[in-house]
Amino acid sequence: MPKTVPDQAPEPPRLSWGKVSLPDNEPGLFSLGHLRLWLKFFDGDLWLCPVQAAETEAEIALPAAPNWQRWTLGKRHGQLEIVPALPDLPLVINPEDPLHLPPGIECQIYVSIPLWVELQIGKNSLLRVPTLQLSKTWFGNFVAGELCYALTTRARRVAGRGAPDPWIVHCPITIHNGDDENLDVEKVRLEVSRLSIYEYEQARWANQVRVHYRGQRHFSEIDIVNGPPSEVSRAKRIRKSRVAPHRSFTAKTFSSLADLAGLDFFNR
Amino acid sequence: MNWPLLNLDMLMTPEMTSRILRIALLLLAGLPLVYMAAGWLRSGLSKKFTPQRAMIGGKVVQYGGITLIGVMLLHEFGFQLGALLGTAGIVGIAIGFASQTSVSNIISGLFLIAEEPFVVGDIITVNNLTGEVLSIDTLSIKLRTFQNQFVRIPNETILKSEVTTVTRFPIRRIDLLVSVAYKEDLERVRNVLMEIAAQHPLCLKEPSPQLFYEGFGSSSIDIKLGLWATREDWLRVKTDIFERVKKRFDEEGIEIPFPHVSVYTGSVSEPFPVKMADGDAKG
Numbered sequence: 001m002p003k004t005v006p007d008q009a010p011e012p013p014r015l016s017w018g019k020v021s022l023p024d025n026e027p028g029l030f031s032l033g034h035l036r037l038w039l040k041f042f043d044g045d046l047w048l049c050p051v052q053a054a055e056t057e058a059e060i061a062l063p064a065a066p067n068w069q070r071w072t073l074g075k076r077h078g079q080l081e082i083v084p085a086l087p088d089l090p091l092v093i094n095p096e097d098p099l100h101l102p103p104g105i106e107c108q109i110y111v112s113i114p115l116w117v118e119l120q121i122g123k124n125s126l127l128r129v130p131t132l133q134l135s136k137t138w139f140g141n142f143v144a145g146e147l148c149y150a151l152t153t154r155a156r157r158v159a160g161r162g163a164p165d166p167w168i169v170h171c172p173i174t175i176h177n178g179d180d181e182n183l184d185v186e187k188v189r190l191e192v193s194r195l196s197i198y199e200y201e202q203a204r205w206a207n208q209v210r211v212h213y214r215g216q217r218h219f220s221e222i223d224i225v226n227g228p229p230s231e232v233s234r235a236k237r238i239r240k241s242r243v244a245p246h247r248s249f250t251a252k253t254f255s256s257l258a259d260l261a262g263l264d265f266f267n268r
Numbered sequence: 269m270n271w272p273l274l275n276l277d278m279l280m281t282p283e284m285t286s287r288i289l290r291i292a293l294l295l296l297a298g299l300p301l302v303y304m305a306a307g308w309l310r311s312g313l314s315k316k317f318t319p320q321r322a323m324i325g326g327k328v329v330q331y332g333g334i335t336l337i338g339v340m341l342l343h344e345f346g347f348q349l350g351a352l353l354g355t356a357g358i359v360g361i362a363i364g365f366a367s368q369t370s371v372s373n374i375i376s377g378l379f380l381i382a383e384e385p386f387v388v389g390d391i392i393t394v395n396n397l398t399g400e401v402l403s404i405d406t407l408s409i410k411l412r413t414f415q416n417q418f419v420r421i422p423n424e425t426i427l428k429s430e431v432t433t434v435t436r437f438p439i440r441r442i443d444l445l446v447s448v449a450y451k452e453d454l455e456r457v458r459n460v461l462m463e464i465a466a467q468h469p470l471c472l473k474e475p476s477p478q479l480f481y482e483g484f485g486s487s488s489i490d491i492k493l494g495l496w497a498t499r500e501d502w503l504r505v506k507t508d509i510f511e512r513v514k515k516r517f518d519e520e521g522i523e524i525p526f527p528h529v530s531v532y533t534g535s536v537s538e539p540f541p542v543k544m545a546d547g548d549a550k551g
Contacts, residue, residue: 150473
């Protein structure tokens with residue numbers, strides 16, 4: 001467990017988004033959400049040590065035996081940049097209280113996605129770490145599927161009120177039930193690699209996602225709306241999507257609980 | 269000395285010219301065509317099937333084409349194919365009897381490739397031997413065990429044995445047997461174990477961890493905790509969870525009992541009577 005900073009400990013240089021500039025052999029700290037990312041340059045090498053704090057406000061000292069990752073950057077030393085990113089795996093969004101949509105009904109929910117922090121040199125990524133460590137989950141059945149992060153959300157119907165959390169990206173998702181049966185929204189898979197990040201008045205947003213559900217046996221049709229969401233139409237794009245956002249694509253989006261029923265547990 | 273003159277006019281009859289042209293065509297165009305067709309098929313199949321199946325498809329076309337060209341060439345040279353095939357059949361039977369085991373292994377290998385119970389890179393268990401499949405060859409498969417030993421298993425043995433492909437599916441369950449003392453509150457134990465599972469980032473949230481009671485043991489209540497992880501993380505999660513359970517149980521004061529025997533004298537609830545002997549105790 002990382003130790004709390006003692007009173008007499010000198011305050012480390014604080015780093016923020018953009019180019020990294022630090023004196024040699026003096027560790028700097030980038031702090032966001034639960035992430036405390038320590039960086040230092042020593043003899044021309046870059047040393048990195050990401051630590052996850054239990055609380056967002058907790059001050060974390062550099063661990064006594066830091067688990068440094070060492071990078072040799074050569075002449076690209078000065079190009080090091082800290083940029084915001086989205087998770088490196090798709091998300092399985094699990095509303096705290098499941099939504100139920102009758103046929104033909106459409107609703108919009110807002111999902112809060114924890115930001116990731118990426119260290120880049122030009123287009124090369126050195127490290128991508130979360131501001132909140134999410135558990136992994138499986139989307140599919142026992143034979144085939146996809147590894148995702150599990151994200152429990154309140155699935156608010158109104159955009160976040162109050163001061164924006166700097167480590168959260170708001171993503172508006174519109175779900176339309178195009179089937180002739182009720183849709184139980186218990187788990188929604190969200191392909192975040194197709195989303196860009198936008199900034200408006202210190203709040204971060206992702207593209208609006210429209211999901212058209214066509215029944216359990218069919219893939220859902222998914223639209224990624226180009227540009228910032230309508231709520232923040234003047235927002236500025238600060239990070240382009242990792243995968244080119246096709247206007248429309250199909251994917252399995254809503255999981256069937258029957259696929260992963262615990263019955264298999266007894267088959268020893 | 270008078271050398272016999274070679275009469276080219278006699279040799280270059282229209283029939284002979286056409287035969288030479290056919291042979292040249294078979295050799296110069298037929299063979300490259302067969303190799304090209306095999307290559308195309310291999311690359312085409314590899315997009316939809318495994319590399320092994322693509323390789324087999326390519327080989328079938330390649331060997332089939334070469335055999336066909338060979339037969340056509342022999343025909344052009346004037347060999348009687350019927351007699352030749354008859355001789356080949358007799359020779360084949362003789363060789364077959366002499367190499368039954370090899371032939372059996374070759375045929376078993378074809379079945380293994382067609383059925384595909386595992387592919388190169390999979391981890392399999394055969395007859396209590398576990399290792400990574402290095403290759404699936406004509407006569408045998410080659411394994412690398414975790415002790416880094418090289419093991420060759422004949423294809424026939426594989427076909428006759430029960431084979432477990434450990435890495436076939438992308439997720440695996442970890443079964444952890446936990447024993448707690450009879451005095452423990454089982455609901456509390458359940459909550460602690462579920463919390464340990466939920467706090468491990470590599471332990472999958474879905475399929476959800478499950479817990480059930482194995483039975484009342486001689487010294488403990490035995491619990492089985494089932495957790496899921498990807499096949500890549502399986503060993504790490506298993507090791508981590510084991511350590512975390514022990515640490516957390518120590519913190520929570522949950523007893524993991526060792527086998528013990530209760531001795532009592534006639535009554536279930538009465539303690540074993542201990543008497544202090546009067547006088548000097550020696551020894």
